[in-house]
Structures are given as structure tokens and as C-alpha cells.
Amino acid sequence: MSTTSRYHAPFGPAGAEPVDAETARKLLSTALSRGGDYADLFFEYDVAGSYSLEEGILKAAGRSVSQGLGVRVMKGDATGYAYVQELTPEAMQRAAVTAAQIAAGGGAPIPTSFEVPSLSARYAAQHLSLDITGESKRELLLRADRAARAADSHITRVEASLHEELREILLATSTGKLVHDRQPMVRFSVRVIAESNGKRQSGSSGGGGRMGLEYFEQKSPEWHAKEAVRHALAMLDARESPAGELEVVLAPGDSGVLLHEAVGHGLEADFNRKGTSNYTGRVGQRVASDLCTVVDDATLFGSRGTIHVDDEGNLPERAVLIENGVLVGYMHDQHSAKHFKVTPTGNGRRESFQSHPMPRMTNTWLLGGQSDPEEIVRSVKRGIYAKKFGGGQVDISNGDFVFSLTESYLIEDGKITVPLKGVNLIGNGPDVMSKVSMLGTDFETSDGVWTCGKDGQSVPVGVGCPTIKIAAMTVGGTQMG
Amino acid sequence: MIEYDIDKLMELGTKVMERALKKGASVAEVGVSEGTHLSVKVRMGEPELVEEAGSKSLGLRVMRGQQVAVTHTSDFTEAGLERFVDDALELANLAQPDPFAGPPDPALLSKISQHPDLQLFDAAVNDLDAARAIEIAKRMEKSALGFDKRLTNSEGANVSRQAGASVLVTSGGFRGGVRGTYTSLSVHPVADDADGKKRSGYYWSARRFADELESAEAVGLEAARRTLQKLGSRKLDTQEVAVIFDPDAGRSILGLLASCINGGSIWRKSSYLIDREGQQVASPLVNVVDDPLIARGPGSRPFDGEGLLSRRNSVVESGILKTFILDTYSAKKLGKKSTGNASRGSGGGVGPSTTNFILQPGKLSAQELLKSTDKALYVTDMMGFGFNAVTGDFSRGASGFWIEKGERVFPVSEVTISLNLDEMLKRIDAIADDLDHRTSICTPTFRISSMTVAGR
Numbered sequence: 001m002s003t004t005s006r007y008h009a010p011f012g013p014a015g016a017e018p019v020d021a022e023t024a025r026k027l028l029s030t031a032l033s034r035g036g037d038y039a040d041l042f043f044e045y046d047v048a049g050s051y052s053l054e055e056g057i058l059k060a061a062g063r064s065v066s067q068g069l070g071v072r073v074m075k076g077d078a079t080g081y082a083y084v085q086e087l088t089p090e091a092m093q094r095a096a097v098t099a100a101q102i103a104a105g106g107g108a109p110i111p112t113s114f115e116v117p118s119l120s121a122r123y124a125a126q127h128l129s130l131d132i133t134g135e136s137k138r139e140l141l142l143r144a145d146r147a148a149r150a151a152d153s154h155i156t157r158v159e160a161s162l163h164e165e166l167r168e169i170l171l172a173t174s175t176g177k178l179v180h181d182r183q184p185m186v187r188f189s190v191r192v193i194a195e196s197n198g199k200r201q202s203g204s205s206g207g208g209g210r211m212g213l214e215y216f217e218q219k220s221p222e223w224h225a226k227e228a229v230r231h232a233l234a235m236l237d238a239r240e241s242p243a244g245e246l247e248v249v250l251a252p253g254d255s256g257v258l259l260h261e262a263v264g265h266g267l268e269a270d271f272n273r274k275g276t277s278n279y280t281g282r283v284g285q286r287v288a289s290d291l292c293t294v295v296d297d298a299t300l301f302g303s304r305g306t307i308h309v310d311d312e313g314n315l316p317e318r319a320v321l322i323e324n325g326v327l328v329g330y331m332h333d334q335h336s337a338k339h340f341k342v343t344p345t346g347n348g349r350r351e352s353f354q355s356h357p358m359p360r361m362t363n364t365w366l367l368g369g370q371s372d373p374e375e376i377v378r379s380v381k382r383g384i385y386a387k388k389f390g391g392g393q394v395d396i397s398n399g400d401f402v403f404s405l406t407e408s409y410l411i412e413d414g415k416i417t418v419p420l421k422g423v424n425l426i427g428n429g430p431d432v433m434s435k436v437s438m439l440g441t442d443f444e445t446s447d448g449v450w451t452c453g454k455d456g457q458s459v460p461v462g463v464g465c466p467t468i469k470i471a472a473m474t475v476g477g478t479q480m481g
Numbered sequence: 482m483i484e485y486d487i488d489k490l491m492e493l494g495t496k497v498m499e500r501a502l503k504k505g506a507s508v509a510e511v512g513v514s515e516g517t518h519l520s521v522k523v524r525m526g527e528p529e530l531v532e533e534a535g536s537k538s539l540g541l542r543v544m545r546g547q548q549v550a551v552t553h554t555s556d557f558t559e560a561g562l563e564r565f566v567d568d569a570l571e572l573a574n575l576a577q578p579d580p581f582a583g584p585p586d587p588a589l590l591s592k593i594s595q596h597p598d599l600q601l602f603d604a605a606v607n608d609l610d611a612a613r614a615i616e617i618a619k620r621m622e623k624s625a626l627g628f629d630k631r632l633t634n635s636e637g638a639n640v641s642r643q644a645g646a647s648v649l650v651t652s653g654g655f656r657g658g659v660r661g662t663y664t665s666l667s668v669h670p671v672a673d674d675a676d677g678k679k680r681s682g683y684y685w686s687a688r689r690f691a692d693e694l695e696s697a698e699a700v701g702l703e704a705a706r707r708t709l710q711k712l713g714s715r716k717l718d719t720q721e722v723a724v725i726f727d728p729d730a731g732r733s734i735l736g737l738l739a740s741c742i743n744g745g746s747i748w749r750k751s752s753y754l755i756d757r758e759g760q761q762v763a764s765p766l767v768n769v770v771d772d773p774l775i776a777r778g779p780g781s782r783p784f785d786g787e788g789l790l791s792r793r794n795s796v797v798e799s800g801i802l803k804t805f806i807l808d809t810y811s812a813k814k815l816g817k818k819s820t821g822n823a824s825r826g827s828g829g830g831v832g833p834s835t836t837n838f839i840l841q842p843g844k845l846s847a848q849e850l851l852k853s854t855d856k857a858l859y860v861t862d863m864m865g866f867g868f869n870a871v872t873g874d875f876s877r878g879a880s881g882f883w884i885e886k887g888e889r890v891f892p893v894s895e896v897t898i899s900l901n902l903d904e905m906l907k908r909i910d911a912i913a914d915d916l917d918h919r920t921s922i923c924t925p926t927f928r929i930s931s932m933t934v935a936g937r
Contacts, residue, residue, distance in 0.1 A: 057578070061550050064828055079531070083536075202751065278678055400864070401878075422867060475897075477876070478876075
């Protein structure tokens with residue numbers, strides 16, 4: 001715990017009104033007063049800063065503070081949830097009473113004492129970006145602006161932004177767990193517009209993670225500025241993309257978005273508990289080509305999707321989901337783990353105190369393979385090389401998914417040739433995973449930019465993969481033949 | 482029970498505004514909102530989730546001369562508010578002077594007496610309790626799953642309501658407040674398909690007033706029909722063909738236009754429509770309005786996020802772009818006047834946005850439009866984010882039906898549809914009359930004469 005930070009949750013150990021075991025016991029006892037199998041209290045304090053530069057100046061600086069308590073009561077498969085923003089004793093009691101309504105009968109015991117699990121050290125909240133002077137953050141943005149403008153005379157606009165955040169949580173459960181964590185985050189992004197011969201294109205680059213401004217020791221503002229410029233200039237020459245089924249090669253790192261959509265969501269156990277995923281009941285079966293091993297790994301130091309503890313107090317590690325093409329297991333929250341009679345994998349996450357937890361991914365990796373990445377490209381007669389991604393979406397029930405490319409190239413006779421306009425790829429999860437025909441030795445993780453949405457809740461995630469060859473995927477371009 | 486007391490919210494807003502001015506702000510604008518929400522979910526006949534809460538938050542925009550900061554808080558303790566205002570002013574010092582920053586001309590600000598009653602609040606929605614919501618959700622799911630034995634599972638039936646009030650108080654002298662409600666029903670049945678895949682479908686109804694909602698039974702039946710219609714979905718061959726958008730899919734296409742006529746995108750040169758005012762941007766059949774004054778409209782409001790009186794703006798007339806959507810800042814940047822479209826985000830920032838943004842209905846019924854179509858992909862769902870506003874390039878995943886000689890022949894999934902948005906809007910060759918005002922951006926069914934559909 002840091003003692004130097006200006007930012008502490010009022011309910012946390014360093015706050016003005018720390019929530020002690022007695023307060024927690026009292027609220028849990030109200031929550032379970034009408035019965036129920038389980039209850040938890042989720043206190044959250046979230047403070048965020050934002051700085052945005054446009055037209056050469058820091059145009060606006062912003063700050064937001066959000067805090068509150070979410071009370072959950074479970075009875076069988078039913079959940080009662082209530083939250084309050086005001087952390088007065090009366091307001092907290094009111095939330096506990098409201099959440100209790102769901103239960104009728106049953107009745108879990110109230111813990112006599114709490115166990116405080118020790119957490120790993122996967123990120124550090126000692127040196128928060130929020131505690132650094134605004135001037136130094138302004139300078140980071142101005143550096144990106146100068147570098148982008150200096151990089152090429154076709155750059156007509158530069159936008160840069162820095163987002164910083166501290167999320168402090170305190171969780172108390174009726175099973176006797178009491179967990180506290182401080183989760184830092186920074187995210188930096190640069191977007192530029194290039195103009196030439198009446199054509200206009202944008203390019204972008206971004207990154208970050210669970211850390212402070214030490215992020216910029218890994219990648220400087222200048223690095224992101226130059227990358228955004230390179231992207232925009234490449235797109236100025238982009239041609240219409242082909243339409244139809246083609247071979248597709250995905251660049252390492254951010255292409256992990258494909259995994260996230262194609263298999264990740266379908267392996268979140270809530271869908272399988274309800275029997276609404278196409279991976280339901282398929283543990284032990286082949287669901288991908290035997291090259292594929294997929295893990296959900298909450299442990300990578302400082303990664304955007306990394307967590308010490310999930311939002312139900314369980315401790316996530318590295319869970320193997322698919323091993324050599326065979327489905328090994330799902331990602332669980334407490335509810336689905338109970339249903340499947342397995343140990344929770346620590347994937348129960350929630351957007352904020354205003355929402356109930358669900359099984360969610362942390363950092364999802366497709367592990368590297370044996371092929372030389374250049375050999376993979378050389379093996380393609382005519383196809384697409386996908387380099388940068390805009391995001392994706394999946395229909396859980398049938399596994400159909402899309403993801404959009406913001407930078408891609410044609411591959412002709414084993415060589416990467418012309419840049420292509422933005423295009424969507426569409427496929428079916430199990431089908432595409434069975435068509436993974438080569439994996440590179442060049443596994444990479446994404447830089448911290450990805451946010452995953454499910455049922456209206458957003459959580460930060462990481463993705464990662466090597467160069468991937470997919471034997472055939474539908475490319476949604478406009479050029480026939 | 483929260484009372485949505487507008488006077489009390491204004492009192493709080495005024496207190497924060499005065500504190501900011503006292504501490505050195507030259508402009509202070511405070512938005513305060515308060516609300517409650519209830520959301521229930523029933524799955525396979527059993528309640529699965531009851532979520533109930535109240536919330537209150539305050540957004541502040543301050544200026545020190547031309548320096549701007551935007552802040553937001555839900556901590557209303559005296560000490561919390563004190564630090565909040567201090568932080569805002571410190572951040573304003575950090576921002577660099579923006580020559581275009583500034584509040585609207587006070588002469589343009591509306592008075593409370595001018596604010597029309599748009600019927601945005603329904604006490605019946607506000608009174609909906611958890612027990613009644615669960616009962617409605619059960620009936621809805623039962624009606625869906627009881628329709629056909631192939632409907633074997635469910636992602637659940639949801640009933641939700643939200644109610645609240647928001648006020649705006651500015652140092653330019655504006656004061657205004659509104660109360661509103663919104664409620665929705667939705668259900669997602671799941672069917673087993675012959676190929677071992679599952680097919681999920683859904684249907685929903687949403688309104689500000691409870692008595693305007695479709696019945697739980699009707700929503701359930703329509704969801705069942707829509708889910709069953711997806712059984713046996715297949716890909717199409719890659720081809721160029723007409724594409725029909727139903728109102729749910731059409732709404733996302735119109736949403737893309739909304740983002741491209743937004744004044745913020747225009748001055749940022751992040752829209753393919755810059756410099757296109759007065760020019761043809763869509764087929765002559767296309768008329769688009771932004772109308773905040775529709776009684777009971779989901780996007781209706783009596784005044785905008787800066788206190789200007791709301792007004793109806795005709796955005797596209799017979800395919801000609803008549804105006805962009807502007808707030809004070811974007812108007813200044815473009816040398817124009819605000820169109821009364823400022824919106825205040827939850828973070829306290831201000832920018833232009835549409836209100837009720839509507840593609841005006843045509844004369845054909847949706848059935849007649851379908852009957853008049855020789856061959857088309859009829860799109861009911863789209864997936865993904867494939868749109869580049871700078872160039873207008875559009876490519877998205879789609880599913881729906883294959884139409885031949887005016888009839889649905891088979892369901893389609895796992896294809897993409899692509900074409901530049903500029904060209905898409907110009908190729909609209911039929912618009913139906915089935916406009917349903919469930920959401921603030923809405924369209925009737927319409928047809929585009931030709932797009933690239935990529936499949937096998």
C-alpha cells in the first residue's frame with residue numbers, strides 16, 4: 001500500500017472511513033436476512049484523469065470520481081443486486097435490504113471472521129500517474145504532436161490523449177473472504193490525418209497497461225506518433241479490398257482479437273451453464289486444429305487484462321482452455337464453477353460496483369508455433385495480410401464472428417504487396433479454428449488498448465498470438481473475383 | 482424513493498457553480514442528474530436477476546478565460562465537493578488557451594417559461610416494481626418458448642425501467658430541468674438447428690410510456706417467429722445484389738450518417754461529408770430530420786446541453802445535405818451558428834449530438850417493398866465495427882434472408898456487406914412506411930439497389 005498517493009478510497013485501509021470486519025459482517029447479515037445461499041459486498045472507488053490534445057494545444061483536461069457499494073445476494077440461480085453511491089451507514093443498509101429481496105428461505109451463515117488472502121505482485125500502485133503533475137503529462141502529449149508533425153508533411157491533424165485511472169476495490173463475502181486491491185491503468189493514443197492529392201486517411205497507435213507513466217520507458221510518445229503517421233500514409237494508397245473466401249495471414253499481437261471473438265467468449269462458462277454456447281458439453285472434444293493451444297492468463301506483469309484478484313475475491317492464474325486443439329475447460333465465475341462443480345478460475349469480473357460479475361476474459365493468448373513467420377507469408381498464393389484491427393463481435397449461439405481490419409495488405413505469390421481499404425473478416429469460430437494451418441514462432445502480446453464489452457459491461461483485456469495462417473476466411477471487400 | 486426533485490438538484494448545481502466562480506472560474510456550467518433503475522431477468526421460467534439502484538452525479542465544465550476543464554463526481558460530501566471544484570480549476574490552469582472556447586451568447590439562452598412540455602415522464606413506468614416486472618418477464622418468455630417445440634432454450638426475458646431528472650445551471654444565467662422515463666421489454670429464445678448449431682433470436686419493445694409498449698405476449702411471439710426463421714441459415718455466394726435493411730439494421734446505418742454530419746467530426750476533418758453542405762449526399766427519396774420536439778420521443782428534450790431552445794432541424798432534404806449538427810464550439814470553428822444540438826456527456830464535456838434522428842417514411846408498406854424486389858439480401862442483424870468515417874468505407878457482418886421474386890426463400894448468415902456509405906445512401910431506391918419510434922435514431926425498412934455481399 002502506498003502512503004504517498006493523494007488518492008485513496010474512503011473505505012480502504014488508508015481511507016478516511018475504512019470499512020472494518022464488523023461493518024462488513026453487519027451488512028452481510030442484513031443481505032442474508034431473508035435467506036439466500038451467498039452474499040457479497042463490493043466497494044469500489046474509481047478516479048480517472050484525461051488529457052486531450054488537438055490542434056497543437058492541450059484543449060481540455062478532465063477528472064472523474066466515482067464510488068459506491070454493490071450488494072449481491074444469491075439464492076440458487078437467482079441474483080439480487082443493489083448499489084448505492086452514497087457510503088453512509090443508512091445508504092449501505094438500504095442497498096443490503098434491497099438486494100436481500102431475491103431470497104426466500106435457505107440461509108447461509110454469517111462469517112465470524114474474515115480471511116485476507118495474500119495477493120501476487122502483478123502490478124504496482126505506488127507510482128500512480130494521477131499523482132504526477134499535470135505539466136509532465138501535457139508534455140507527453142506535446143511530444144507526440146511535435147513528432148507526428150515532424151514525421152511527414154502530409155500530416156494535417158494530430159490528436160493525442162492520455163487516460164489514467166486508479167480503481168480501488170474492497171470485497172467482503174459471506175464465505176469469509178476480505179480482499180483489497182488497488183488497480184492502476186494508463187492508456188495513451190495518437191491519431192493523425194494525412195492528406196494527399198485530395199485523399200484523406202487517418203492512422204492511429206496506442207498502448208498502455210496496469211502501470212504509471214513508466215509505460216513511456218517502454219514506448220515513447222514519439223514511437224506512437226511515428227506509428228500513427230506510418231499507418232495513415234500507408235492507407236493513402238489503399239485500394240478496394242477483394243470480396244470472398246481467401247487465405248488470411250494475421251500479424252502477431254493484436255490479431256489475438258480473433259481468438260477473443262472466435263473462441264474466447266464461447267468458453268465463458270455462463271453461456272455453457274445455460275447451454276446457449278456452441279461449445280456447450282464439448283470438453284474433451286476437438287474444437288480447433290491441433291496446432292492451437294489457448295490460455296487465459298491473468299498473470300502477465302503490468303498487462304491491461306491482468307488482475308490480482310477477480311471481482312468476487314477469487315485469485316486467477318493461467319487457465320488452459322484449449323490444448324493442442326482439444327477443449328480442456330471453461331472460464332468460470334463463482335456461479336458457473338458451482339454449477340460445473342469445479343474451482344472458480346478467477347474470471348468473475350464486473351465493470352463497476354453498478355454491475356454484477358460474469359465470467360470474463362483477462363489476457364487471452366494463442367500460444368506460438370513452429371513456423372518461420374516469413375515462411376507463412378511465402379506459402380500464400382493469393383490472400384490477405386491483416387496488420388491492424390478495429391475490433392470484433394461474436395454471436396455466441398452459433399459462433400459466427402466478425403472482426404474489422406484497419407490496415408491490411410494483399411498477398412500475391414508469397415509477397416505482401418498493396419495496402420487495402422478497411423474491411424471486415426467474417427467466420428464461424430469452430431470452423432476458423434479448425435482451419436488454422438500454420439502458427440509462427442513470433443508470439444507477441446497486444447499493447448494495452450483493448451476493452452471487451454458483454455451485456456453492456458466493459459472491462460479491460462489483453463490479447464496475444466503469433467503470426468497465424470487461416471486456410472480460408474470470408475473477406476468482406478467490394479472487389480469481385 | 483427518489484423524488485426527482487428538480488428544484489433540489491438546481492440548488493445543488495447553483496451551489497457548485499457559485500463555488501467555482503468564487504474560486505476564480507470565469508465560466509461555470511453544472512449538470513446534475515439523479516435517477517433510479519430496475520432491471521429484472523427471467524430465464525427458463527425462474528427469476529435470475531433483480532437489480533435495483535439509485536444514482537446521482539454531477540458534471541462541471543469550467544473555463545478560466547479560454548482554458549477549459551471538465552470534471553465529474555458522485556461524491557457529494559462537503560469535503561468531496563470542495564476538492565472537486567479545486568481540482569477542476571487546477572485542471573483548467575493546465576489546459577492551454579483555446580481561442581474558440583467559450584459559453585454560448587447569453588442572449589441565445591432559453592427561459593424556463595419557453596420550455597415546452599414534451600411528455601417525457603410516465604408515473605406508471607416509475608411505479609413499476611420488481612414483482613410486477615418479473616411477472617411480465619415470465620409471461621413474455623412463456624409466450625416465446627410456448628410457440629414451438631424447437632425453441633428449447635432461452636437467454637432470458639428482460640424487463641427494465643429507468644426514471645430520473647436532470648438539470649443544467651450555468652453562469653450565463655441559464656436554468657432548466659427535465660424529468661424522464663424509459664422502459665423496455667426483450668426476450669431472446671434459442672433454437673437447436675439441424676447442423677448442431679444454436680440459433681438465437683430476439684425481439685424487443687421500448688417506450689417512454691408504459692401504455693405504448695407492445696404486450697409481453699406479442700413481444701414473445703415475435704421473438705419466437707424471428708428465432709425460428711433463422712433455422713437452416715446458410716452463406717451466400719459472393720455477389721453484387723440489392724440489400725434491404727429492416728428497421729433494427731437500418732438504424733445502425735442512419736447512426737453512421739449521424740456521426741458524419743456531427744459538427745465535431747466536420748471541424749476535425751474526420752468525416753467524408755466535410756464541404757458537402759448543399760450537395761447531394763443521398764438519393765432524392767431521402768429526407769432526414771433531427772427533431773427534439775416530438776412528444777414522448779426517446780431523444781426529445783426542451784433545451785440543449787448549453788441551454789439553447791431545442792428546434793427541429795431538417796438535415797437532408799430530397800437527398801441534399803442542408804445542415805450539420807452543431808453546438809456553440811463546433812459552430813464557431815466552422816463559422817456558423819449553433820443548431821441547438823449541444824449535449825452534455827456524463828463526464829461533463831460538451832459536444833454536438835443528434836436528438837430524435839429520423840429517416841422519414843415513404844409511401845410503400847414494408848410488405849409492398851419486399852414484393853417489389855426481384856432479388857435481395859434482407860438484413861435483420863449486423864455485426865462488427867467496419868466503418869471509416871474519414872473515407873465513408875463500410876464493411877460489416879450481416880445475417881437475414883435471401884429474397885427472390887418478393888418472397889423470403891431461406892435464412893442467411895456469415896456474410897459481409899460492403900460499399901462506401903456515400904454510395905449506399907445515393908443508391909437508396911425504396912423506403913417503406915413502417916417507422917417505429919423505439920429509439921432516438923430510427924428508420925423504416927429501406928432498400929439499397931446494390932452492394933457487395935461476400936460469402937463463399
